[in-house]
Structures are given as structure tokens and as C-alpha cells.
Amino acid sequence: xxxxxxxWKEAAWRDETADVRTAESRTLGVDVGSVSxxxxxxxxxxxxxxxSTRTGSSSPDAAKKAAEMALSGVxxxxxxxHFTVGTGYGRVNVPFANKSVTExxxxxxxxxxxxxxxxxxxxxxxxxxxxVIRCDENGKVVNxxxxxxxAAGTGRGMEVIxxxxxxxxxxxxxxxxxxxxxxxxxxxxxxxxAKTEAMAMMRKGASRETVLAAYCSAMAxxxxxxxxxxxxxxxxxxxxxxxxxxxxxxxxxxxxxxxALRSDIDSQIAGALGAALFADAALAKKRKKEGAK
Amino acid sequence: xxxxxxxxxxxxxxxxxxDEESGILSRAWRxxxxxxLGAAAEALAEALEIAKLTRSMLDTVAAVGEAAGELxxxxxxxxxxxxxxxxxxxxxxxxxxxxxxAESARAIRLSEDGRVLDFAMNEKCAxxxxxxxxxxxxxxxxxxxxxxxxxxxxxxxxxxNSQCVVFAESEVVSLLHRPTPKEDIARAIADSIASxxxxxxxxxxxxxxxxxxxxxxxxxxxxxxxxxxxxxxDCRASEDPLFSGAEGAALLAxxxxxxxx
Numbered sequence: 001x002x003x004x005x006x007x008w009k010e011a012a013w014r015d016e017t018a019d020v021r022t023a024e025s026r027t028l029g030v031d032v033g034s035v036s037x038x039x040x041x042x043x044x045x046x047x048x049x050x051x052s053t054r055t056g057s058s059s060p061d062a063a064k065k066a067a068e069m070a071l072s073g074v075x076x077x078x079x080x081x082h083f084t085v086g087t088g089y090g091r092v093n094v095p096f097a098n099k100s101v102t103e104x105x106x107x108x109x110x111x112x113x114x115x116x117x118x119x120x121x122x123x124x125x126x127x128x129x130x131x132v133i134r135c136d137e138n139g140k141v142v143n144x145x146x147x148x149x150x151a152a153g154t155g156r157g158m159e160v161i162x163x164x165x166x167x168x169x170x171x172x173x174x175x176x177x178x179x180x181x182x183x184x185x186x187x188x189x190x191x192x193x194a195k196t197e198a199m200a201m202m203r204k205g206a207s208r209e210t211v212l213a214a215y216c217s218a219m220a221x222x223x224x225x226x227x228x229x230x231x232x233x234x235x236x237x238x239x240x241x242x243x244x245x246x247x248x249x250x251x252x253x254x255x256x257x258x259x260a261l262r263s264d265i266d267s268q269i270a271g272a273l274g275a276a277l278f279a280d281a282a283l284a285k286k287r288k289k290e291g292a293k
Numbered sequence: 294x295x296x297x298x299x300x301x302x303x304x305x306x307x308x309x310x311x312d313e314e315s316g317i318l319s320r321a322w323r324x325x326x327x328x329x330l331g332a333a334a335e336a337l338a339e340a341l342e343i344a345k346l347t348r349s350m351l352d353t354v355a356a357v358g359e360a361a362g363e364l365x366x367x368x369x370x371x372x373x374x375x376x377x378x379x380x381x382x383x384x385x386x387x388x389x390x391x392x393x394x395a396e397s398a399r400a401i402r403l404s405e406d407g408r409v410l411d412f413a414m415n416e417k418c419a420x421x422x423x424x425x426x427x428x429x430x431x432x433x434x435x436x437x438x439x440x441x442x443x444x445x446x447x448x449x450x451x452x453x454n455s456q457c458v459v460f461a462e463s464e465v466v467s468l469l470h471r472p473t474p475k476e477d478i479a480r481a482i483a484d485s486i487a488s489x490x491x492x493x494x495x496x497x498x499x500x501x502x503x504x505x506x507x508x509x510x511x512x513x514x515x516x517x518x519x520x521x522x523x524x525x526x527d528c529r530a531s532e533d534p535l536f537s538g539a540e541g542a543a544l545l546a547x548x549x550x551x552x553x554x
Contacts, residue, residue, distance in 0.1 A: 034463065035463075057466055057467050057469075057470035058470065128460055128463070149456055149457060150418065150456075150457050151457045151458070151459030151460055156459050156460070156463070157459060160459060189417040189418065190417055190418050190419050190458075191457075191458070191459050192396060192419035192422075192424045192458050192459075193396060193417075193419060196303050196396060199327065200359075200360075202327070203327050203328070
């Protein structure tokens with residue numbers, strides 16, 4: 001494969017002010033997704049470090065790699081962690097996890113933490129699926145819908161387009177607005193068809209930016225249809241890797257007539273963050289039980 | 294009377310010349326890519342050269358395919374009609390034509406005398422078309438012929454969970470790493486495409502003899518898998534399957550069929 005324009009940056013972050021060594025509780029959430037894997041460290045319930053990496057072909061290896069990336073930045077190892085929760089498509093493949101929780105529950109929990117208790121509708125645009133989650137004021141899941149059959153409207157679909165047009169995936173969103181008029185969306189049902197339509201557009205002289213706009217617009221149309229099926233309630237929040245693609249986000253907002261809440265926290269770690277929050281709660285419960293004995 | 298039929302597919306452009314006396318005179322094809330109209334002109338020039346003719350000696354040029362209207366030809370025909378006519382030229386007994394190209398898949402049911410009774414096609418998804426096989430061949434670093442050879446030794450125990458071309462690529466990669474024998478993977482790929490195509494066949498109603506045409510007819514493992522999926526013995530690949538559409542277009546033009554454009 002040439003160019004590798006799809007290759008988004010693997011990342012590690014830590015809170016330089018946090019003193020994780022003296023914290024009473026250190027919990028870890030690990031989200032093994034179909035495309036990317038993340039690990040999030042909470043120290044006394046505060047977000048202290050995280051890492052994001054590609055899953056590759058082995059889920060246990062990806063889980064371990066993400067955890068080590070997150071922990072090594074703050075000088076910890078897995079042995080320093082009091083409780084770990086695994087989530088995501090490969091959640092049963094986190095060998096060092098104490099328990100596993102579905103990614104739907106984790107995204108709802110994390111959205112509550114990231115954007116506040118007013119969140120009711122969550123759109124999670126992941127690597128290989130797209131989910132719409134309804135939650136209550138406590139961040140508990142009430143209902144959800146998902147598409148995991150078709151790559152249109154997922155991160156993998158966006159990676160295919162990045163490669164086709166030789167545009168780095170991080171630039172797709174901003175560049176999709178460098179156009180005079182918004183084009184008609186390409187096929188929103190199949191990445192293969194959309195790819196052929198994109199080629200036909202280029203052949204007729206459309207700029208890369210116009211094709212990107214047509215593709216982002218198709219993706220927005222597809223996820224908006226999913227949102228419509230779950231009766232959209234405010235406030236609205238977006239998680240997952242594609243939440244970083246402003247070209248899709250703005251077009252979704254326009255289609256549904258509602259702005260998404262913003263958060264300073266990286267949207268791609270939502271699953272792992274939710275898992276870490278569940279780990280924190282489970283640890284508190286466990287300690288309370290042990291203390292009562 | 295002498296005619297040319299041009300079939301503009303999503304990946305390749307095919308041309309066939311025909312006259313009333315000898316039927317098909319010559320054939321040529323080119324990769325379409327970014328310039329299908331240029332490819333059509335080149336393929337037509339080659340087909341003319343093979344038949345020792347010049348463009349001015351053709352009475353009618355007919356075309357089928359997505360960009361057929363942009364070619365400036367005399368007549369535009371439907372892909373369904375052309376594929377059916379092309380197959381019947383070599384297989385006059387055919388009652389069901391399964392035409393699977395790079396991105397399109399069609400099941401066409403015919404009357405005894407070759408009229409199109411009903412057809413169904415993939416509209417939303419490329420999973421039952423050649424693009425699926427292409428993608429998997431790339432992931433496995435194999436040719437379509439390699440895959441056919443591998444599939445013969447496949448146990449049939451492995452199934453692909455993903456329907457989507459894009460997702461199936463990742464699934465095949467993880468199968469390879471597991472590791473799964475490539476024979477089983479190749480078999481699973483053929484089975485997966487066939488199960489999608491079979492849906493179209495069932496929609497128009499199963500009929501035999503069944504003839505498979507289009508680029509996918511070159512995949513022996515696909516034709517086998519389709520016969521097995523449908524439970525029919527009389528299922529074969531068409532003669533010169535790449536050219537059914539182009540030949541059909543040339544032959545229909547000979548009969549004066551098609552919309553003047």
C-alpha cells in the first residue's frame with residue numbers, strides 16, 4: 001500500500017501535574033476496538049494519562065501495548081494498578097482485566113463525564129461501526145442502535161478515502177470546507193461504490209476538496225439516518241475517532257439541526273475512559289465491602 | 294450490416310464487432326481507470342484492426358454501461374439486455390444469466406426464446422461483486438487463479454462473518470494471523486460472494502440452465518460455490534465471459550435494437 005494517508009497518529013498523553021504514585025486508587029480502562037485500542041489511567045478518579053494505538057491483528061497485544069504506552073509516561077507498570085476494566089470489540093481479550101463492560105455502557109458513562117449530565121443522545125463513530133446511544137441523567141444506557149454491517153459511515157471507510165485521494169486523514173475535515181458550493185453526497189451505502197463515484201468526480205474535474213465534501217456529506221447523511229431512528233433528544237454528544245473530523249461533525253449537526261457539545265478530552269478515548277470510570281466505581285465498591293468485613 | 298458494441302464497465306472497457314454473416318468478428322478490451330472514454334476508443338481501434346476494418350465501415354456503434362451516454366455512439370442499450378443476448382449467442386439454452394462484474398451483480402431470468410422476464414441487481418452493496426474478490430486477492434497477495442487453486446483444497450469449515458468488502462479485508466488479515474490455512478480462506482471468500490449473488494437469483498426465481506458471465510465467471514471457485522449454494526448441477530461459466538455485454542450490444546444493434554442517442 002502506498003502513501004499510508006489513512007494512518008492517523010498514535011498518541012500518548014499525561015497530566016503533568018498529577019501525582020499518580022501517591023493516589024489511593026489507580027484504575028485502568030482498556031478499549032480494544034476493531035481498528036484502534038486505547039488505555040486510560042485514572043488516579044483518584046481524575047484523568048491522569050492515556051494512550052491510543054492501532055489494534056493490528058492481535059487483540060491481547062494491542063491491549064498490552066496501549067496500557068504500557070499510557071503507564072510508562074507516568075512511571076507505572078500494570079502491577080501498580082488496583083483495578084482494570086476491558087471494553088470494546090476485543091474486551092474479552094484483555095488478559096490483565098478484572099472485568100469487562102460493553103463499549104455501549106462505557107461510551108455513555110464517558111460522555112456523562114466528558115460533557116456533563118445533560119447528555120441524552122450519543123453518536124459513537126468508531127473504526128468499524130457506528131452507534132447511537134440514548135442515556136439518562138446518570139449516564140446509564142436507556143436504548144441504542146448500531147450499524148456494524150457496512151463500512152460506509154465508519155472510520156475504516158474514511159481511511160479508504162484518505163488513501164484514494166492521497167489526503168492525510170487528519171486534513172480531511174478542514175479541507176472538505178475549502179469549496180465554493182456544497183456538492184451532492186456520493187453513495188452513502190457502500191464504500192466501494194463511493195470510491196468509484198469519487199473517481200468519476202475527479203475525472204470530470206472536481207477538486208479533491210469537493211470530493212472530500214461529497215464524501216463527508218454522505219457519511220453525515222448515513223449517521224443522521226441512524227440518529228433519526230432513535231428520536232433525537234438534546235443534549236447531543238459525539239465520541240469515537242470521527243468526532244475529530246470536523247467535516248463530518250458539522251455536516252451531521254446541520255442535517256439534524258442540533259449542535260454537539262464540545263469537550264477538551266480526546267473523543268477517541270471515550271470507550272477506555274468509560275471503562276476506567278467503571279473500574280474506579282468497582283474498586284470503591286470492593287474496598288467498601290472489604291472494609292465492612 | 295456491420296456493428297460495434299462497447300461495454301463500459303467500472304474497471305474495464307470491452308468492445309466487440311459483429312456482422313450479419315459471421316456474427317462476432319473481433320474483440321478487444323482495455324482497463325478503464327480514470328479515462329474510460331479513451332480506453333473505449335483504444336479498444337475499438339484494436340477490434341477494428343483485428344477485423345481489418347475502419348470506423349467508417351461500421352453502420353452502427355452501440356454502447357452499454359454507466360458512461361455509455363457520454364461516448365457519442367449511435368445507440369445506447371441496457372446492460373441487462375446486452376448481457377442476456379451475449380450469453381445466448383454462445384449458450385442458446387440459458388434460462389438464467391448471472392452477470393457479475395467488478396461492482397455490479399445481476400440475475401436475469403429469460404424465457405425459452407431469450408426474452409428478459411425479470412432481473413434483480415445489487416444497488417447498495419458491492420459485497421456480491423468482483424470488487425470483493427479483488428480486495429481479498431490483494432490482502433492475500435494472490436491472483437484470482439491462485440485463489441481458485443487454493444479454494445479446491447479448502448475444508449469449507451471457515452466462514453467470513455463480515456459481509457462488507459472493507460470489513461472482510463480486516464477479517465481475512467486476522468484469519469491469516471490466527472493462522473488459518475489459505476485454502477480455507479480462499480474457499481470462504483468464494484462462498485461469501487456466492488451467498489450474496491444467490492440472494493439476487495432467488496429474487497428473480499431459480500431457473501436452469503444457469504450461465505455465469507462477467508469478470509467473475511473467470512473465478513472457477515465462485516462458479517462452483519454458486520452452484521453449491523443454489524443446489525444446481527447445471528451452472529457453468531459463459532464462453533468469453535468478459536465480452537457478453539459488448540457482444541450482446543453489437544448483436545442487438547444488428548437487429549436494430551436500442552435507443553438512438
